[in-house]
Each structure stands twice: as C-alpha cells, then as structure tokens.
Amino acid sequence: MKDYFRNIYQAIVTILIGMGVTFRHLFVHAVTIQYPHVKRELPARSRQKLFVNIDDCIGCFQCARACPVDCIMIETVKAGKDEDLGETSNGQKKRLHVVKFDIDMAKCCYCADCVFPCPTECIYMTPDYEFATYDRNSLLLHFAKYSPEQVKALHERQEKEALAKAQAAKIKAAAGTKKPESET
Amino acid sequence: MNKSNLPPSRFELEVPNKLKTEEMTLSMGPQHPSTHGVLQIILKTDGEIIDSADPRIGYLHRCFEKHAENVTWHQVIPYTDRLDYIASMNNNLGYVIGLERMMKLEVNERAEHLRVIVAELNRIASHLIALGTYGLDIGAFTPFLYTFRDRERILDLFEEICGARLLYNYIWVGGVAYDALPGWRDKVLQFCDYFLPKIKEYNDLLTFNKIFIDRTANVGVIPAELAINYGMSGPGLRGSGVPYDLRKIDPYSIYDRFEFDICTGRGEMGTVGDCWDRYWVRVAEMYESVKIIRQACEAMPDGDAKETVPRNIKVPAGEYYMHTESPRGELGYYIISDGGKTANRIKVRSPAYSNLSILSSIAPGVMIADLVAIIGSLDIVLGEIDR
Numbered sequence: 026m027k028d029y030f031r032n033i034y035q036a037i038v039t040i041l042i043g044m045g046v047t048f049r050h051l052f053v054h055a056v057t058i059q060y061p062h063v064k065r066e067l068p069a070r071s072r073q074k075l076f077v078n079i080d081d082c083i084g085c086f087q088c089a090r091a092c093p094v095d096c097i098m099i100e101t102v103k104a105g106k107d108e109d110l111g112e113t114s115n116g117q118k119k120r121l122h123v124v125k126f127d128i129d130m131a132k133c134c135y136c137a138d139c140v141f142p143c144p145t146e147c148i149y150m151t152p153d154y155e156f157a158t159y160d161r162n163s164l165l166l167h168f169a170k171y172s173p174e175q176v177k178a179l180h181e182r183q184e185k186e187a188l189a190k191a192q193a194a195k196i197k198a199a200a201g202t203k204k205p206e207s208e209t
Numbered sequence: 210m211n212k213s214n215l216p217p218s219r220f221e222l223e224v225p226n227k228l229k230t231e232e233m234t235l236s237m238g239p240q241h242p243s244t245h246g247v248l249q250i251i252l253k254t255d256g257e258i259i260d261s262a263d264p265r266i267g268y269l270h271r272c273f274e275k276h277a278e279n280v281t282w283h284q285v286i287p288y289t290d291r292l293d294y295i296a297s298m299n300n301n302l303g304y305v306i307g308l309e310r311m312m313k314l315e316v317n318e319r320a321e322h323l324r325v326i327v328a329e330l331n332r333i334a335s336h337l338i339a340l341g342t343y344g345l346d347i348g349a350f351t352p353f354l355y356t357f358r359d360r361e362r363i364l365d366l367f368e369e370i371c372g373a374r375l376l377y378n379y380i381w382v383g384g385v386a387y388d389a390l391p392g393w394r395d396k397v398l399q400f401c402d403y404f405l406p407k408i409k410e411y412n413d414l415l416t417f418n419k420i421f422i423d424r425t426a427n428v429g430v431i432p433a434e435l436a437i438n439y440g441m442s443g444p445g446l447r448g449s450g451v452p453y454d455l456r457k458i459d460p461y462s463i464y465d466r467f468e469f470d471i472c473t474g475r476g477e478m479g480t481v482g483d484c485w486d487r488y489w490v491r492v493a494e495m496y497e498s499v500k501i502i503r504q505a506c507e508a509m510p511d512g513d514a515k516e517t518v519p520r521n522i523k524v525p526a527g528e529y530y531m532h533t534e535s536p537r538g539e540l541g542y543y544i545i546s547d548g549g550k551t552a553n554r555i556k557v558r559s560p561a562y563s564n565l566s567i568l569s570s571i572a573p574g575v576m577i578a579d580l581v582a583i584i585g586s587l588d589i590v591l592g593e594i595d596r
Contacts, residue, residue, distance in 0.1 A: 036419040043414045047351055056358050070387065072372035093284035136287035136378040137386070150372065 071152035072135050075128050077168040081113040081147035084121035088139035088148050096132035097139060100125035102179040103186075113145045124176045126168040131161055232260060235577075239268050243346045243581045246591030250568070250584075252577070259580060262572035264565055269595040277555040282308060282522040283382065285552065290376040292557065293593040295338050298324075298331035298367075299535040301380035304555075306461050307531030307542045308382050311524050317517045320384035321463045322509035326397060327367070327379060328462075329498040329505070333404070334363040335536035336491045336498075339588040343488060344415050346585040347424050352415040359407050362400055369393060383518040394506050401499050401506075408495055416492060425488060426479030429571055429583035433482065439570070440563040443538025444494065445587055448474035448487030455534040467504045469497040484586035491588070524548065537561045537588060557596055561589040 058065055067073070084101040101121040104110050110119035140149050158164060171179070238249040247268035253260040273292060277285045289304045290297040302324060309316060341356035364374045371379040371387050379386050415421050431441070433449040446453050452471040456464040472493035474486025526548035532541040538560030545554040564587045572580055 032419065039417055039419045043351070043418055046410050046413050056361070068369045068372070070370070070372035071368060091284070093280050093287050134287055135373065135376065136290075137372065138284065138287065138378070141386075 067152035067154070069152065071154075072137050072150040073154040074130065074151050074156055075133060075139075075166070076149060076151045076153075077126055077128070078147040079123065079126060079168045079170055081115075081145045082123050082126060082168075083113060083117055083119050083145060084123040085144060087142040087144065091138045091142050093136065093138060094132050094134050096129040096134075098125065098127045098129075099123065102176075102183050105182070113147070115145055117145055122171065122179055123169055124171045124179060128166045128168070129164065130156065130166060131164040237580075239265075244584060245342065245589055248565075248584075248589070248591055248594075250580075252572075252580070254577065257576050259572050259575055259577060262569050262580065264568055266562075266565070266591070266594050269591045271596065273596040274555055274557065277552050279551060281550050282524055282552065285555065286381065287376065287378045290378055291592060292559070292596060293335075293535060293537065293540070293561070293590045294375060295590060296331050296335040296536045297375065297377045298327045298379060299335075299533065299540065301377065302328050302462070303531055303533035303535065303540045304542050304544075305380050305382050306533065307529055307544050308522070308524060310531065311527060311529045311544065311546060312382070312519075312522070314383055314519070315517065317384050317512065317514055318510050319388075319512045320514040320517065322505045323370075323385050323389055323514055324380055324462055325464065325467075325505045326502055326509070327370070327377075327385075329502045330363050330366060330397070330400075332536045333495050333498050334360045336495050337363075339491055339536075340411060340415070340488070343585040343588075344421070346581050347421060349415055349418070349421065352411055355407070355410060355414065359404060362403070366393070366396060366400060369396070381518055382522050384516065385514050388514040394509060397502060398506050401503055405496070405499060408492065411492065416489065422478050422485060424579075425484040425582055425586065427483050428479075428579045429484045429575065429586060430480045431482045431567060431571055435570065436482070436567065439567040441538065441567060442560050442563065443534070443536065444487055444490040445538065445564045445567075447472060448490045448586075449482035450474055450476075450486075455532055455539055459532070461531075461533055463505075464501075466508070467501045469500050472497060484582050487586040487588075524552075532558070535560060537590065537593070538564060557593075559593045559596065561587075561591075562594045565589050565594060 084099060086099055089095070089097040089099050100123075102124055104120055104122060110122070112118055135150070137150055143149075156164070233254050235252040235254055236249060237252055238244040239247040241248075244250065249265040249268070251263040251265060253262075271291070273288055276288055280288070285304065286301055289300040292300050308314075337356040337360040341353035341360075344350070344352040367377060367379075368374050370389055370393055371377050373379075431445070431449050433446075433451050436446050436449040437451065441449075442453065450473050452473050454471040455461070456469075457471055472490045474481055474483075474490055476483070476486060477489070478485045524544075524546040526546055528543070528545040530541060530543045532539050534540070539558065540560055541558030543554075543556040543558065544552060547553045568583065568587070571583065575583065
C-alpha cells in the first residue's frame, strides 16, 4: 500500500520535473529555420555540388582515377603541333583538348576525393545544394566547352593523324624488316 | 503449447480455466519504426508473451567487403563511412589506424588530437541519437527533439571542419583531410560548456522519469557471463557491469594520455544489466567524452595536420587486426594485404551484429512491448550489421 502511493507520488513529481523543462523552453527562441524563406549560410568547406573550372583543366584524369564510384567521365584529344591552348592559372601548359568532362551527380558520393589530387585545383565542391530536378538526366553535368561539331572535327583529325602515324610506322617497319630478310 | 515449457516470464499471467492460447507467428519489421532500420524479427508469441524471437538481417546489405577488394586503399575510406552511418568518424578511425600500423606510419601530433576530438564528438552525437530514439520507442517524444537539437550543433562543427554532416571521409591515412580552421577549437570548447547542462535536461525529461524507469528497469536483463559469451561489447557489455573499454584496455591513437573513467552499469534502478543500465552507461559516457574533448583541445599543438599524409599508400604484404571502440562497441577491421594496390580482403567485425545476436536468447518470456525496449537499448545500426 505504501509502495503504491509512493509510486504515484514519484510518477507525478518526475513528470512535473520534465514538464518544468519543457515549460522553460516555451520562452526561448525556436531553433527551427523556415527553410525556403530563410536559408542558413553553409560553411565555405561545405561539400555539395561539384564544380569544374574547365579553363584550368589539363585533362590529366587524376580526379577520375581517384573517384571511388567512377562518376567522372573525361575524354581528351591531343593538341596539334602548332596549336597553342594556353596556360592554366597556376602556369601549367595545356596540351590536351578536354572535349568531354561530365560528372554524374546522381552517382557522386560527395567524398571529395577528386578534389585533392587535382594539380591545377580546378575541381572543387561548392556549397550549392539546391539542384534537385525532376529528371535524372539533368543531374549529369557537362563542363566541356566544345560543341559537337568541334568534337567531331577534333576526333577526325586525331584519327587521321593516328592513321598517318600507323602508316609511317608500317613503312618504317617494312624498311626495318628488309634487312634481316636479306640476311637470311 | 505446454505452459511448463515456457521460460519464466516477468509476469505470471493467470489464465482463467487454464485456457490454452494458440501460438502466433508475428513478423515484426522490416518496416517497423522501433527496429531502427530494416530489421525483421520473426516472433512466436503466446498471447502477449514472446516465445521466441528470431532476427532476420540482410535487408541493407551493400557488399562492403567485396567493394573494399576492388577499390584502392584510400577509396575504401568513403565506404567505411557508410557502415555505421551515425558514427562515421569512428569507422574511419579504425580502418585508418589499422593501415597506419601496417605501414608503420607516424602521424602528426595535431592530426592525432583532431582525430580524438572528432571521434569523441561523434560518439556524443551517436549516443544522442540512441537516447532520443530510445525515448521515442518507449513513447516519450519530447527528449528526441532535445537530443536532436544538440546533435545539430555537433554536425555544424563537423560541417565546418570537413564540409559534410553525416559521411565525413575526414580521417585519412597519415592524418586528416582538412586542418581545423582557426577558431574551431574554441567553438568545440564552447559546445562542451553548452552541452553539459543539457545532459541534466535529458535526465530530468527521461532518465529519472518514473514511467521510463518502470518501462526499462528489470527489463531485458543480460547477465555479464551471457554478454561475454555472445561477444557483446560497448555500452551493452558495460551495462552488464563489465569494465571493458578498448580505449583503456588496448589504447590506440593517443587515448592513453587522457584521463577518463569506464562507465559501467550498477543496477541503480533494478538489476545489473537491465535496459536502464545500458541507457545510463550512454548518458555517463557523454560526460566522459566531454572530459576527453576538453583535454584534447587543451593539449592540441599548432602546426599542419596534413603534414604526414603520404601521396601514395603502399601497404606491405601481411595481415593486421585493428579493433577500436566505436560508440556501439568493439569495431574490428581484419585487413589482409598482398602488397598490391587494393586490399586482398577486409573483414569487419561489427559490434552491433554481436550485440543483436543476444536478442534471441533474452527475448523469450518478455512482453512484446518490452522487446521494443530491449532492441532500443541495444542501440543497433543496421547499416553496420548488414554492411
């Protein structure tokens, strides 16, 4: 009987103590942010959307190799002998046309492993987090600045050069193999 | 079913006219809020009393171990984040220290201190989730809001130092990914000052609430011997009164330099090893974590935390088992290397998996409502169990 009333007493007292805590919180500012209207500023390091400053990209594939989920797709074409592609902002010479630099943000795991190996610091994560879309294909970000016609032309040139090189190598090889033939 | 075969239950139910109740099979989960993820438990019940509980896992299997064999050593770190996704820093730490010991790599002092600070902050964040959701399981909604409010502050600190809020990829082989910005240490100390009075709030709201005590004390008692036999670790084992904490017993990183106590359950509200004890160990551990964070913040030297990060990770052939104390218990990485670019095999010893395995042996004889309390007190994370 004594226990019965003590239990009731304890239950009421401890609930009142808890109520006291919640009551005190009635008079403090709410921690909730009214999101679409009020936006919290994210820290500069915040890892959200990837961004590539394509003018600085030298097409070295370091980021694509570092990515654990293979979401970076790069395609390059060698520059011609008398073609000057300019320099990156930290003074490295660009030798490749980066004809394709796609990042699939749907695959990205936001680990920022691609950011650190970049020799020209041209790929980095930005605090921009509002890129939800209705279509999954629009999560595929294209950074390369070449138009399809330009890419086609570059590829054709590359193929032509490769063909010419292969022919030259063939002639050279044929010239090279003549000697041993004559010896035997 | 013969009544005498039933295990002794907490409530001896008086059945009028000795009516036999039919055994019912009940599938709890995998979409059940109190199973903390996608856990399914096949319950055989005799009325309200559980006859047997059979946990079914595997709904969240993501092939971590196979992935780890196919990506380079460094690329495994983002995958370790996703094991125990509410204590990612601790997961990073275990894997990275394992690799460093294989490579015999010395780590920068500042990086070591930063690692301890973030790991302990993450431990607090993880325990806050455990506390809040435990209250939620039992029917107390308010503490959940309070703990998440304070967890948010920890996540803000993490966002500032590494840019991510949940999956950090922060602790790297040889150091950390980002050095702390000036002023970050003061913010951590401010958080410690802010946080300690809040623990009293949780105690007032939940810990010493009579209804909460009645729901948890003397429920799901795990004797120390049983806990050890099942390989339990972490707050689950310490709640049973076994002072086993790897930070003290087998210190890694620089934990041997700090003063803190191992918290164990003493059966203050009921029996040693009941749900309340396991809950209380988590509350007490938050105090200890704050102690460690303060000491580490004061001892942290200036310098460059990224100094000792190697460009290429070359792990010599061999094998190593590294175990660390994650918020859920002993997290082990068994790493086998053949000296190549990728791991030959990485086996993870997941603490939550061992902790969950005890369920089928303590569940018989309790009410269904108490099973929810038991699962909550084990604080499992399915991402780690299924990997």
